[in-house]
Amino acid sequence: MRKDITVVVTAEDRVKLIEIVRDRNRSQNHVWRAEIVLATVDGLGTEAIMRRTAKSKTCVWRWQERFMHEGVAGLLRDKTRPARKRPLPPATIQQVIALTQGPPPGETTHWTSAAMAKAAGISASAVLRIWRAHGLQPHRIRQFKLSKDPKFAEKLRDIVGLYVAPPLNAIVLSIDEKSQIQALDRTQPGLPLKKGRCGTMTHDYKRHGTTTLFAALDVRNGKVIGQNMQRHRHQEFIRFLNTVERRVPVGKLVHAIADNYAAHKHPKVKAWLARHPRWTFHFTPTSASWLNAVEGFFAKLAKRRLKRGVFCSVVELQAAINRFVAETNEAPKPFVWTADPDQIIAAVRRGYQVLDSIH
Secondary structure (H helix, E strand, O other): OOOOOOOOOOHHHHHHHHHHHHOOOOOHHHHHHHHHHHHHHOOOOHHHHHHHHOOOHHHHHHHHHHHHHHOHHHHOOOOOOOOOOOOOOHHHHHHHHHHHOOOOOOOOOOOOHHHHHHHHOOOHHHHHHHHHHOOOOOOOOOOOOOOOOOOHHHHHHHHHHHHHOOOOOEEEEEEEEEEEEEEEEEOOOOOOOEOOEOOOOOOOEEEEEEEEEEEEEEOOOOOEEEEEEOOOOHHHHHHHHHHHHHHOOOOOEEEEEEOOOHHHHOHHHHHHHHHOOOEEEEEOOOOOHHHOOHHHHHHHHHHHHHOOOOOOOHHHHHHHHHHHHHHHHHOOOOOOOOOOHHHHHHHHHHHHHHHHHHO
């Protein structure tokens, strides 16, 4: 031991050091530091301690000295070391933040790390660290659409009320159509998934026509009534309503939720509703098709069946859609609405306030 180091261990300190050594959940750094102190107290020399702990001479001396000045607590922490590079000045960080929140130079739409590094005179990695620390992501953008419907709150509460508490002796249907579904065939066959390689698919394709899927989602039990048609005019919509009318049990009232597509409000559709008094249409607010529950089924269909599908004809595409609808009905899941309409209305109001303040 160095002549300027004196290690004195009290009975209490010895108990603590032994507990550290015997604790299996303790960090190994703490364990060998405690072993150095215990070996020193037991009278072992520096060479013997080095062999027992497999540490260098300077390391043994360092932790003997640390214990001499700070006791057991000094063994349980590491001293902070100066950064390899000097931290950026606060003014530079604020400059990067201010530039990021403003428009980029030239004919570009958003900042890149390279462009910001050039503008601020720092490295691209430093720019990325600043963005990460302050939650800035100029490469991303989120889409939104605020409804301008003057009866937004009224329609929202009406539809949410149907989702949360469907009327007695009635069926609630979410109706819509997914139009222009393309029967796409790939120009070359892809490769299957295997270890170290994802499945492949050519970026180009052959078009074999389109179809439109009319669907009605029963909110209470999650079953779907689907029908493929070539077009999506009011004539096809009335044909689909007739299909649904035949499938709904007699004596049940029908509350149908639909968006504001022109075919849904055609005079002939209104005449059809007049001939079927048990039907009541509830239209979503404008620019709020997300309120229609069947949109979730369409998203699932597109992601799970259509996006990677290969179809050589419209007939093949329609058969695949019909099979997907049948599989959905084999294990249906009731639609459950969880969002608070008051929070939605408040969020829309805040959105308009922010837009008004900026523009």
